[in-house]
């Protein structure tokens with residue numbers, strides 16, 4: 001039976017969402033959430049990256065990046081999966097309590113149950129690509145092998 005996650009307040013799997021309040025240090029900076037890191041890296045050669053890093057919430061980071069769609073780096077679709085991988089892996093390396101929750105899921109299928117996102121999540125018909133779930137399962141595999 002798959003594990004569906006989305007709402008950060010839903011225990012125990014809300015921590016799999018990029019909006020969960022689990023910060024980490026990466027590339028010499030502090031990131032409040034993996035969503036901050038992901039959204040900030042949509043931009044190069046602009047002050048936006050640093051502005052997003054300092055925003056108070058993942059929703060603010062998401063909204064800021066959405067409002068500057070025309071400035072998103074041209075290769076974003078090529079690099080977005082690797083940036084997501086980097087953020088998610090670091091989040092679970094850095095936060096031991098949620099690493100244990102991830103590892104305790106064994107080999108169960110993880111699915112971001114977004115009703116609107118058919119790329120990172122499964123979308124309203126649950127047929128979407130579920131890239132975030134796939135990346136979490138890859139990260140789980142790598143952390144298990146450490």
Ligand SMILES: Nc1nc(O)c(N)c(N[C@@H]2O[C@H](COP(=O)(O)O)[C@@H](O)[C@H]2O)n1
Nearest residue numbers: 006007008017018019035038114120132
């Ligand atoms: N929990 C939660 N709340 C939201 O409002 C969300 N949008 C998401 N999904 C995350 O949004 C990011 C996708 O951003 P782009 O569409 O690529 O700009 C990604 O981190 C999803 O996991 N989750």
